[in-house]
Amino acid sequence: MREGTSPLIHRLDYQQPAYWIRKVDLTFDLDPAKTLVTSKMQVERNRAVPHGPLRLHGEELNLLRVLIDGSSVSFRQEGHELVIEGAPDADFALEIRNTCCPEKNTALSGLYTSGGSFFTQCEAEGFRRITYFLDRPDVMAVYTVTLRADASRYPILLSNGNLTDSGRLDNGRHFAVWSDPFPKPSYLFAVVAGDLVAREQRVRTRAGKDHLLQVYVRRGDLEKTEHAMNSLIASMVWDEARFGLPLDLERFMVVGVSDFNMGAMENKGLNIFNTSALLASPATATDADFHRIESIVAHEYFHNWTGNRVTCRDWFQLSLKEGLTVFRDQEFSMDMAGTPSARAVCRIQDVRQLRALQFPEDSGAMAHPVRPDSYAEINNFYTTTVYEKGAEVVRMYQTLVGRKGFEAGMKLYFERHDGQAVTCDDFAAAIADANPGSPLATRLDTFKRWYSQAGTPRLTARGEHDAAARTYTLRLAQHTPATPGQGDKQPQVIPVVMGLLDRHGAALALNAAGDTETVLVLDQAEQTFVFENIDSEPVPSLLRDFSAPVVLDDGLSDAALLVLMRHDSDAFNRWEAGQRLALNRILHALRAGQPLVLSPAFIEAMRGVLNHPELDPAFKELALTLPGESYIAEQLDVVDPQAIHAAVMAAQAQLASALRDDWIAAFEAHQVQGGYTPDPASSGKRALANLALSMLVLDARSSGDAVWPGKAYQRFKDASNMTDRLGALAALVNAGAELAAPALERFHALFKDDALVIDKWFALQARAPEVDGRVFARAKALTKHPDFTLRNPNRARSLVASLCMFNPAAFHRTDAAGYVFWADQVLAMDAINPQIASRIARAMDRWSVLAEPYRSAAREAVARVAAKPDLSTDVREIVERALASGESQAS
Template identity: 80%
Template sequence: MMREGTATLIRREDYAAPAFWIRTVDLSFDLDPAKTLVTSKMQVERNTAVAHGPLVLHGEELNLLRVLINGESVSFRQDGHLLIIEGAPDADFALEIRNTCAPEKNTALSGLYTSGGGFFTQCEAEGFRRITYFLDRPDVMAVYTVTLRADKKKYPVLLSNGNLLETGELDNGRHFAKWHDPFPKPSYLFALVAADLVAREQRVKSRSGKDHLLQVYVRRGDLEKTEHAMNSLIASLVWDEARFGLPLDLERFMVVGVSDFNMGAMENKGLNIFNTSALLASPATATDADFSRIESIVAHEYFHNWTGNRVTCRDWFQLSLKEGLTVFRDQEFSMDMAGTPSARAVCRIQDVRSLRAMQFPEDGGAMAHPVRPDQYVEINNFYTATVYEKGSEVVRMYQTLVGRAGFEAGMKLYFERHDGQAVTCDDFAAAIADANPGSALASRLDAFKRWYSQPGTPRVQARGHYDAATQTYTLTLSQSNKGQAPQVIPVVTGLVGHDGTALAEQLLVLDAAEQSFTFENIAAEPVPSLLRGFSAPVLLDDGLSDAELLVLLKHDADAFNRWEASQRLALNRILAAVRAGQPLVLDAAYVEAMRSVLRHPELDAAFKELALTLPGEAYIAEQLEVVDPQAIHAAVEAAQIQLAQALREDWIAAFEANQIQGGYTPDPVSAGRRALANLALSMLVLDAQRSGDTVWPGRAYQRFKDATNMTDRLGALAALVNAHAELAESALSRFHAQFKGEPLVIDKWFALQARAPEREGKSFARVKQLAMHADFSLKNPNRARSLIFSLALFNPAAFHRADAAGYVFWADQVLALDGINPQVAGRLARAMDRWTTLAEPYRSAAREAIARVAAKAELSNDVREIIERQLASGA
């Protein structure tokens, strides 16, 4: 390790095994909001493979009371956040530490904290050291026994990891619960909950015949919103055992919802703690997207039981070993749950849209890093789209290269080798390759692992030549990634005839700077359909003309590339207008292509909605070397208005045809119909604003009032707000009054206004006004994200203002948040990662705002690491 300013730079190459192992931990908590007493009794063993040295434990924000070894006092010293015991025995010994912490003062929400009158924990990545002194690193795995004591009336529910051993009454109205987790785990997977909660319970039987108790705990009043989460959990258990042979390994599995949480959820062994936004759903309060997200996150955290818990990370540089792999697993689960081929394709399209919106910019920004980073100052800053989403794409490429059955064989070998261990990304790669010795992966394993070590998004260029005389088609592929070594890129390729005939499909493996592939017996000149299913996370330049893209849009058997053609057609027109500095005027050919999608009798509504939604402004910006956010916004707005006007009658037909009668269900078909109806309504209200028509704003307002589910209600409200219709104010007021007792719905109310398309500065002014609203608070991460993040990360035209007011506001909020919750502040700081690509005057103003944040002396490591890297990127 080396010092960089006042922070420690941690390098992957410096990894060393711990000098001691902790084999068992007996923890007891006397829970009190102001002063919780923690007693930790550990069996410690010196690692004889490491040179003799002191026992060094991590601890933050703790009051140390006692340190005993084998029951005797021992000398120690404290150095910053470290507790150093020089005289630790060479033989195994018992270490006892007693300390207190102050949960109610813990606004960082890391470690043990209070929320809504209860106690909760978040220990990943380094929160356990805020509970007690420990070797707080993922390669130290121990078996835990935990005893919780608390006031029974205030905290009737006492939970921790594993299986419940004992409960009982204590003096003075207190009670206790004792838990034991039989599986060794790192400290980041520890959890406890003490609160007044109620539970939905379900008993299930695994394939092996074992009985398990599933419980979803929430605050009183939210129980009716847990049915979907429970159903998702049951589906996850069934799927993981059927697909990968991985059963639930504890007597019970518990999920707990909490309103104050920095992440979406946490996979603590047997006791998952969830942000309520990722857990609670009812038709009246949650949208189709919420239902889908909850199903995915419940599955993700459950799947971690094996990919992350039973086999964990040796060090935090290997974070994608668990996160990328588990994102891949939850994406596969979601596609399998979707059922139909079209619904599966919609899932894949949505995942890629997210990757491109969040991860591609990260690859090109100040915080660019490999899937397996080489160094960090603050590990919280590396819970990123690169580690998660790009990491998932790397795992997907394994499956593409070895096949589905081969991948499942590799997973089986991985668990046979490493169950109960803390391992590396290399160990996973070896297991997949060794289980598939004759595969396209095994012979290229070293080159494939460059996906872990090389940052950036590879660019692939494709050019084809058809020889009519020999009936051959030669495809030449080349790759580049900022001068780095060639990577292994699986390119699933199809050839489509201009009449729609499927001519060929083949997996091509590009593993050199340039390669050519020849297809034989091709009867007519084809249109190449490359990267089918988005087979690799790359930027593709295939040189296709509009006419060829129209062929793919009309005929491609691969739904992903059919959607991609629709996006490329729109993107080409928007980029041309922005680069020329001219107003966008859509041509008749493009408009007719979109009309044909809208009218197509065989395409699912969900696919139509995706194909007819224009590329996001942030994704468009990524295609430009110099970015003018206002010019991009103007082009997108012009395209929307012209599509709204030109397809008006088709939008009316689509809206009417996709009304759903009867009760609400979030199934893919119904959700797709609602999505298309809401898109049509937004277009009709937008066109009405241009023409002065009052009919469709009126219909939207009536739909808003009469809706029987949140998807339709919020869709109608969004149509009014996004068009800046006069009725929007009345609808917003009515919405707030109706749902003022539902925090997650009020988050939607804030977010909708913060993301409204900018018009004459109105959206930015609204955000500043809402920041003073009685219901707004920076202390709750969900609420901060709903307003401040929505502006800075998802509304470029409102954020990037010529007067720099957006940047001033951003700096104010980052500094304020840093004093409350550094992890959340660090996430907000990332809004400036791509500032160097901005045109003037935005670029200079952005740098000034970043420098203002950097000038504050007492910045957290979370924020300082990001800000300093941003400044360095513009040097």
């Protein structure tokens, strides 16, 4: 653990290293208590920078010897650096021998043990916990790795690249030698050793080359790897077809581990996955799990080119690989979905996540640009801004240059930079240079403000129709609020995909060519666009497919929103119109301080969606789900979480009651017959049926009807797949039904030996709608459950993060008990795993916008954590930024 306050690292201070490491031979003698690592490196002076000592990074290592060209050399240790003065001016061989203790590595960074096997996680700075090295992404070397271990305990020995040798050793040990022909930074290094089994598949690419695909898991989990393998094959086919990017190694390996800080890691040729992002069977995984696995498998595979073959020059460029690869996995998921409606569902789900997680980040203490300017701990910047907002920036590239233009830009990017460590500017230049004269190329400098400015832009749109002139004038204006460290913001390039509808919902021609959709490019603070031959007042459909990550204020009336909801050809805006109608009613009640009462017109509009014969069930489920409480909070200057929760619960109860007969019909009409498949059509039916069931059980709570809770309990018992079983259980738990308790007990008994399913059991209880403090009390009691531990990241997230980050009403309590709980858990976790602790600490990013008495109590809890003297850098950066941001807002 790194203790105390670390100095900020600034992007503009980047310098090349004084030395390069070009080749590395690593030998591991694996032992849980004392692993011996021997590193032999070919080092050369970098004559582009002033001569200085060789400084190597290292943490929690026991150094045994240092040799240069076979001879001992003087050195010193300064903090977490090994400093070698007087290194040769010519190329030289550097040998370092050290030991580390994997079984004591609870931070799960570097080399560690899990379930009796060895695993690594080297991104961002974990390699320095294995051996001393220039642990930075611009130092790229070719690696040869020799692994030696007990053959009975660790029969499988894996590393990056291709297996070149293996055999038996004395004393029951064996070895394997792996060689990776591609230069890579140390963060992409990986080692796995253990008693694992593999699903294997041989495939041939379009180029006619054969490859071996392997998915390694612990014994007993092999049957749950079929979907991951199919997703991997689909990813390979898609990337070669869409971007011409083939697999470049003889084999591609994926390994699952239950103790992992992230979802997965794209180590070159040896991806390591959290089991939650790899294992699935109909009995244990939901439709959402199947979709998530497909997406993450694709994401990590796509990194083979966007992240591995071309990598980041420095960690400030993290979105160069992550934002681009998230965009690629989103495009893949939409293509896999197939139908236009299923594609729209994917897009809506992505935007919902962006708004629920990234928009609050943009307005909180940790607000930062897609390319941050400084950090104390890089692990804290694996954020939704870098990933999801970064993906939206890449999507805007494609919107501005077109799909084919974007593919041409990607081709030029790889032609220029394959095998290099580069910057976001290099990517931007490649896309622009491949599309001269495009709206991007002519505004490139302005467009790149997306990389340098934090915050979510506010887009205002107002239209005026001139009946005499038959014109419609649309005025667009933009403004980005101040964020910590950034005051006034400059205008950004905002592509606004739009169309116009008449009052009957018919699409209007926007130009002489008869186009009904166009892209407006806003790059000034205010701009005006005029459309001719518009006979009557139109309804503008703006920001179609969510063409830019902004907050839109178009001032549309309920009548205009109803036109969009019923007729817009853009499925995203059709969904958005319904969300706006619901949000407007909730916000009106909150601002007026009055109980929420849904109007008959709104209820009828929702009934129309539920019963619409042409809308897909998956779209209906999204359209009939109310805006999330966190997203509602984003619309308010002062946030009362309990008031928001009460308004949402009131809206749900009214929809449940008013549409009761329609919910019954929807539930009965959307039962899926036959065997389970996670395809979009079947998933959509299950999603709508489960929403209908939850509404019917919720209505039963107020009406006293015992029929639907009983049906939900029976469905829970009889379900043939986890989606329906968990959906029925959630209906009971979320409604506070009496049958929830026996159902929870039965669920635990059924799946007590499946850790991933028990994670769902914890999360469901921690995220249940709060009623009279019972959910918080239950969640707090569950920390004492025999199955709960802070040492496993999945388990900690399932309970602590679910409560503190995703259940505002249960967390934000007038007695401050939620904040005390948060502080206790963050401090306890920090002593075990600072990365997970810092993520849970983010629950307090926006404490300063809370209404009293929450605000004062929240600040006290944050200050309590910040006062701990031996706090990790990971957590200290989060809480100190939260305190500083809150105090600056108060002043």
